[in-house]
Amino acid sequence: MVKAYLRYEPRLVFGVIVSVDSNISYDPSGKHLLAGALDSVAVWDIKKGICSTSLSPSSGSSHSLAVTSIASSPSSSSSSSSSVASGHANGSIRLWDLSRGTCEATLNGHESAVTSLRYNQFGSFLASGSKDCDIILWDVVAETGMFRLRGHRDQVTDLVFLDSAKKLVSCSKDKFVRVWDLEMQHCIQIVSGHHSEVWSLDVDPNERFLVTGSADLELRFYLIKNELEEMDNSSKWEVLKHYGEIRRQNKERIATVRFNKSGSLLACQEAGRTVEIYRVLDASNARIKAKRRVRRKKEKLLAKTVEEGKENGNLDSLQNVSGMAVLEPDVLVSDVFKLLQVLRASKKICSIAFCPTVSTKGSLGTLSLSLNNNMLETYSIEEGRVEKKHTVELPGHRSDIRSVTLSSDNTLLLSTSHNAVKVWNPSTGACIRTIESGYGLCCSFAPADRYALVGTKSGTLEIIDVGSGTRADVIEAHSAAIRSIVPIPDDNGSVGSGFVTGSADHDVKFWEYQLKRKTETDSKQLTVKNVRTLSLSDDVLVVSISPESKYIAVALLDCTVQVYLLNTLKKFLTLYGHKLPVLCMDISSDGDLIVTGSADKNLKIWGLDFGDCHKSLFAHADSVMDVKFVHNTHYMFSVGKDRLVKYWDADKFELLLTLEGHHAEVWCLTISSHGGFFITGSHDRSIRRWDRTEEPFFLEEEREKRLQEMFESDLETNENKYALREELPEEGSVGVPGKRTQETITAVDIIIDALDTAEDELKHYDEHNVDQQNGKSGQFQPNVMMRGLSPSDYVLQAISNVQTNDLEQTLLSLPYSDALKLMSYLKDWVQTPDKVALVCRITTVLLQTHHNQLITTPAARPILTVLKDILHARVKEFKDTIGFNLAAMDHLKELMSMRSDAPFRNAKAKLMEIRSELSKHSGKLIDGKRKKKKQKNSSKDHVGA
Known part of the structure; x- marks a missing residue:
């Protein structure tokens, strides 16, 4: 008899506050701090010092699922749900619903660890950079990749959106900053000048300045040109213009640069124990500071000229300096950014994050730090000091457990x-x-x-x-x-x-x-x-x-x-x-x-x-x-x-x-x-x-599992080797966002099996019809495996079960013969309203992939002709329906805003009525006083007469 054993499985993980290899980020409300804790995302209540939620993958955890990057969707704090994206060491990205603590989607596209994540201002797009030197733009709503941007020669270190997500700026360890036009899907500007790896960049909320941090001794600032500004033809594609540099106090490389939500503070975290905090002055204060700088320069020049004039006995130069006209000075970068404080932590800092809200009066901002000794610290930044407010250290050891x-x-x-x-x-x-x-x-x-x-x-x-x-x-x-x-x-x-x-x-x-x-x-x-x-x-x-x-x-x-x-x-x-x-x-x-x-x-x-x-x-x-x-x-x-x-x-x-x-x-x-x-x-x-x-x-089953895992790991290793042998991509080329995984291979097998089963069922049904025409009696026996579905619905169910992000790679792996079979069902599926988008995606991918074969295959012409007539009409209907719904939603929004304003309007009308009544009463009182005064004066006059 074969001996059976009882399985042991992981149940609980504790003791980790924050990982060394991950960044931290606040949720939109500013109440919780998100920190990577090995293979999960810990949601910390900083004030209470407790972990309210842990976002963990449901599958078995391993070191390849370590969280390497976190980004929070910039939705409003009043929103009932907010999205959080976590990048992992195996190149996957998980989208989490923070309110429910569930994983909404898993996006596979990168070959190496994800190094940076950034949402656009509306939270609809997500940009990811990786150690594989690629940038992928993801559609968060559709849960699919849009395109892959190639051009960097080393790992991408940071990303930021510009111009309402029309442009993207990326930096890399290859010492370059690139500006991408997302509508053209092409690199339109390459910014050089850094002498070492560029580790971080950020843009202020008003999109006036972009700052980059590297191992150089200076912070570099760039002016952002908007499309509304007038540009000459020579600088039509120039989005970033070098503005100036500020020399840092420390010599260690910059790890992170971040603006706060209002754009009034800039934090520069170095790969050590210090954070330099700069105050960002507005235009008027910066102009005042520039005038003061010019005035001091003039006074120094005047004093120097006086000394030289007394020594030489020549006072003409003194008259020239004193008569200089005070012109409007140019505002330099040192006039806009003023060093406010230098924050020194007890241990090496791994990451920083600004809180989107300020809770105390007199505070300019709240900055949280993650330290490499498994601690979180929160500081309140004030005008003359930096004060530590909260620390999360009790739920974990400062070093390894012995x-x-x-x-x-x-x-x-x-x-x-x-x-x-x-x-x-x-x-x-x-x-x-x-x-x-x-x-x-x-x-x-x-x-x-x-x-x-x-x-x-x-x-x-x-x-x-x-x-x-x-x-x-x-x-x-x-x-x-x-x-x-x-x-x-x-x-x-x-x-x-x-x-x-x-x-x-x-x-x-x-x-x-x-x-x-x-x-x-x-x-x-x-x-x-x-x-x-x-x-x-x-x-x-x-x-x-x-x-x-x-x-x-x-x-x-x-x-x-x-x-x-x-x-x-x-x-x-x-x-x-x-x-x-x-x-x-x-x-x-x-x-x-x-x-x-x-x-x-x-x-x-x-x-x-x-x-x-x-x-x-x-x-x-x-x-x-x-x-x-x-x-x-x-x-x-x-x-x-x-x-x-x-x-x-x-x-x-x-x-x-x-x-x-x-x-x-x-x-x-x-x-x-x-x-x-x-x-x-x-x-x-x-x-x-x-x-x-x-x-x-049982032992035999476990041995087979281990052999299968070894086989799959060898396949992945060989694929990576072949991928490395390929030539470097062209400058600014665009690629397919997804990647081939074990899930896509399994989905291909399922679709092929469904197509074969449906084809056999159709053949069996045609044979039954021929037998009935020849006078043979008998009842049609459907295939039990199809669970009572028609062949078209059975194939549709198989392809609908494929993850949205894996659909493109799955269709690319289909052989041409099976792709042709799949296209024959599209005319039936497009009649279903909720499948129009799916049919359009399938048609686009298959036409782009098998275009040369389709135009030379006679059997494909009737299918393409039918699809051309039906698909355009259905897409137009679908588009009109969406437009009608959007118009209706705008109308409902206006009605709701009017109803919400109705109490205020009623209150305003009541206030106006009360004010008019008070004015009437006050008028009557004034008239009465005037009459009494006249009577009194008339009586005095009468007595005098």
């Missing part, structure tokens, strides 16, 4: 790094405690899980109080790094009253737990006492104890493993065989097997009874860093520097599963007591939880 361990009831997870110990909830990934510590290389929970032990690189043993989140005690245990902490189990296999530490100072020390009071008023606290010491001849790398406390195994730097009797410390066995030092080992729960993992990339399975090597397995492509047995089984997991986690059967010596997901070396792992899940920690600062499912799998 060790992880689970509590006895699997409800707490402890992880160590170079400066902190963190306690996690392994079910939710929430960080419960963060405790400062030394460089922790190993850790373990003490009995009752109230305390934890951490062995540091300096040789100290730290006792952590998990409940209060404090460091209870620090003990000078060893004189060198502590590399292993192992609890001593009781006879029943549970955690006992002591533990063992192994260090690079050649000692293995045995410790006992004790509860003591520091003072009489204090409560009892855990401390430890050294009871025995085993001195060895070389550095101790790892220690392991058998579950029945019978043996202790010690791996030394001399590539051997020494096995001792635990009670007497007498040498029992010596395990030879590894060519490089043993970095990890574990003993099975029944005490029969011991497995060792080494820097020589091998796993060796030994018997503890005689010390014989049962099997040597080539396990990983790099050093094996940790290995653990599943409790009460001979199944084991191993991790290595090759980023992989592998699942083994130690009895059959078979590889069961290979789990991908980590993006860097995997340092450590820990398995739950029941084996239902395990945790891994990596150099990419992520902690991943893998759960056992109820889905069974």
Whole structure:
């Protein structure tokens, strides 16, 4: 009987705040910050410091899906949904609905990692640049590529739209800036002058200036010429005109330049710890500053002339200078851009992003930074200072995770790094405690899980109080790094009253737990006492104890493993065989097997009874860093520097599963007591939880899958090699936006099968009609595979299931005979109103691809003639319908605006009525006063008379 195993699958990823290789971006509302977190996009609430959403691909994750670029659609903050685009290391682009957290589409077109993404101002187009030196323009609404722009000779580093998305400006590591006319699909200007790679560019919201940043010591500024401006024939194609340069304060290369939403600030991020922030003055203030500059220059010249005149006795030059007319000065770039502040971060800055909204009074803007130590910082930029407002640092370590361990009831997870110990909830990934510590290389929970032990690189043993989140005690245990902490189990296999530490100072020390009071008023606290010491001849790398406390195994730097009797410390066995030092080992729960993992990339399975090597397995492509047995089984997991986690059967010596997901070396792992899940920690600062499912799998199926994956990877590698052999593209050439993938090949096979099935069905139906005409009785039996659909509808369903972005590449891969069959169905499909656009796309691609063959094939002429008459009429009807609907929507918009303004108009009318009434009453009062005054005056006159 074939043995079945249960599959392990990834369930949770936590500990990563922001990746080093990705940029950050705000959503249109300014409430959330989008940051690339390995293969997902984390949506952070900066004020609360929590991750509200994680946009993760549904398919199995691997290092090829690492997020390399993020762009947010510039839709209004009142919009119910906003689109986010994420570029990945394999060249794919994913479009996300931020409100629902779902992936709306996957766009495949680039051969290498996506380096830059930029939406146009309406969010309808998306431009992407890649390491393959190409630029692709995508239609976000139709979820398809429009065209590919070729011309750069090195990777594209940044992009920006101009002139209402009619033009596109790109920069590259080839030291050039190119201006593309998207209507003509051609490069219309090449801007040179940079002496090194151009890393970033941006344009202010008013499209007056374009700034570029490179490894040069200056920021370069260009004036943008609009089509409305009058241009002479010589500069008709000149869109960018060099305006000037500003010398930077630092010498490191520029990584990012960005304007804020209002265009009043410019941030220049360098490939270090500083960001230079410039104030952008408006035209009037810039003119005032230019006049002040000219006035100061004139005063200096006047003072200099006075001194020279007194020395020479000639005052004519003084009169000439004083009589100079003050002309309108030219506004230089230094008059427009004024250095405001230099922001210095604690660590190297990876990316910056301006918040589109300003929340506090007196603040000019809000700038967020992503640091290379897994942190996010937000600063408020004011007139005279830069103040730090928010920091996101608690949900992750500042460096790689070196060790992880689970509590006895699997409800707490402890992880160590170079400066902190963190306690996690392994079910939710929430960080419960963060405790400062030394460089922790190993850790373990003490009995009752109230305390934890951490062995540091300096040789100290730290006792952590998990409940209060404090460091209870620090003990000078060893004189060198502590590399292993192992609890001593009781006879029943549970955690006992002591533990063992192994260090690079050649000692293995045995410790006992004790509860003591520091003072009489204090409560009892855990401390430890050294009871025995085993001195060895070389550095101790790892220690392991058998579950029945019978043996202790010690791996030394001399590539051997020494096995001792635990009670007497007498040498029992010596395990030879590894060519490089043993970095990890574990003993099975029944005490029969011991497995060792080494820097020589091998796993060796030994018997503890005689010390014989049962099997040597080539396990990983790099050093094996940790290995653990599943409790009460001979199944084991191993991790290595090759980023992989592998699942083994130690009895059959078979590889069961290979789990991908980590993006860097995997340092450590820990398995739950029941084996239902395990945790891994990596150099990419992520902690991943893998759960056992109820889905069974068989070894033969897994072997076939691995062979198929190897075959597909070889095909992709060969295709890339052939692509590299091709000549470089022509200057400014335009190419097809998509690329051939496994999905397009599968779609081609499905369409060909559907065409063959439909053709057989039509033949079968014609034969049935002939039989009926000849008097043969019988009922027509349709093909069950067609599920009751007609041949035309069956083929239409097959081609409608193809992704919009993959349709063009799928049609290009169709043979001519099948393309001709497909064209015969188009006249039926065009009668369906919602399929007119699809039919137009299919017809266009097939005519462009097979034009020469179609005009020479007699059988194709009737099809083309029918399509010519029907397609034009249907497209015109479709166009009229869209125009009618647009007009109706404009009319409805006007009605809604009138209704929304009606309350204000009514209120305004009421105010006018109240004002008129008040004026009437005030008029009556004034008239009454005047009458009284006249009567009083008349009475006075009468008395006087």
